[in-house]
Amino acid sequence: MKELQFDSAVIGGGAAGMAAALELSARGLSCAVIEREDELGGILMQCIHNGFGLIEFNEELSGPEFAQRLEEKVRSAAITPFCGATVIEVEDNGEHKVISCVSGAWGVIRIKARAVVLAMGCRERNRGNIRIPGSRPAGVFTAGLAQRLVNIEGYIPGKDVVIIGSGDIGLIMARRMSWIGCKVHAVVEILPYPSGLTRNIVQCLKDFGIPLYLSHLTTNIYGQDRVEGVEVTPIENGALMFDRSFRIPCDTVLLSVGLVPENELSRSLGIDLSPMTNGPWVDSTLMTSVPGVFACGNVLHVHDLVDFVVEEARRAGSFAADWLAGRRKDKELRVKAGSNVRYVTPGRLDPARDNKLYLRTLIVKNDAVLEVRLNNKTVRSQKKSHVQPSEMISFNLGPSELAAARESPDSVLEVSIL
């Protein structure tokens, strides 16, 4: 068995993992990146559509191009990537974390590192997660799996498609399937508003005349060997209107019903998870409840923009470097989700410096206000022209706004959307 030692190790070689590793190595630390696929890049490699990098590179790139830009930097930095290696266990031995990986090329590898950054991304919810009744024919795919089949492996999963859920992957796949000559008959969404980015509604559905059924539930999947159709039922005031159910014939169903951070490893390490984000609970330095273990990207909370992933990952790398240099956190204040806010992350802030916060709202609203209250006193009231759950909101809070928290211990910051 191969045993190696590094100052730091990053689990996952997607956008988050690469950006965190670049920061660690820029701080003069040795760093290993462990990635189970044969190449770095993560989910970006199958996202061949454009729309990446406008903030990061001031250019609109496709997923693979964005990934390759990061990868080129990784290859020229003092970073050791292990591709085709899956992490199966992480142990905390106090001084070191010990990461066990299995790889076709090297067998079992054990990597010791003083700090670890988790960047495992997320996975798709599937049919079991949303309990669609009906038979179990072939032809039901998650949208991301279909994306991989079409864009990388070159298989077309079916001809007549219904997409369940209006998440971005589903919308992007509606366009992709249309562009490869399939017919997309409908996108069915249980909520009264779409859950993907607005621009994707425009360029992936409207351009192709694909109907979007909002407030509709898929109540059955028909078919013996292969999918033959789905039954769709309108929802009114929370009740299913079965008298108005209708059937859409199709041979393929794509599910785009949300992503879940991939935290099996975190759980086995004993890391506290947040029930709201399904990702690790982190403090103002993006450190999890296990000292020396940091988290960033989709494993922390599901992001819709890779630019934000990279930004967050860079901060995680930098905080991990600080921690390795012996810096320990000062007084922190607690962050709480207020009205109309599903979650705010991180859960703690450092009142002595600039902090970046990310939140998801529960509502769709024009002319909304982002309100931040510290110990029940408003410290920020910011206009937002449009808010919706699918679009993450990010903002900064600095020492001037958080001044009051430096005097009183147990300060609480509440963030609301009004």
Add this chain to the structure above:
Amino acid sequence: MRQELICITCPIGCHLWVEGLAGGEIQVSGNKCPRGAVYAREETVAPKRVVTATCRAGGYRDPHGPRPSLAAPRRVPIRTTGAIPREGIAGLLESLYALELSLPVRKGDVVMRDVLGTGIDVVVTRSIG
């Protein structure tokens, strides 16, 4: 007349208000950057889109052995370097699907030049092989 549009130039998706002025001119508000105004002007006159697609990858050799692995990339991702008129997309896709690129390919390799006389090229977006 006030028309609401959503800028699709970037994922921020600003909500734009387009107001028709005398003489066919339009006034745009709600855009966070100048590209929003350009988009609103184009979208109301002649809509354009960036096209992303793949073409067949020929001759892939897996770095780990003589036989290509199951998950080896069999498609090369490509895109137009800018937005092209929407009505030209179907024809463009058809000619792109007929292509086979022999590996290795490099990011930025030009697959097709000057699509429909727009000055826009189709380029490879991932180095493979």
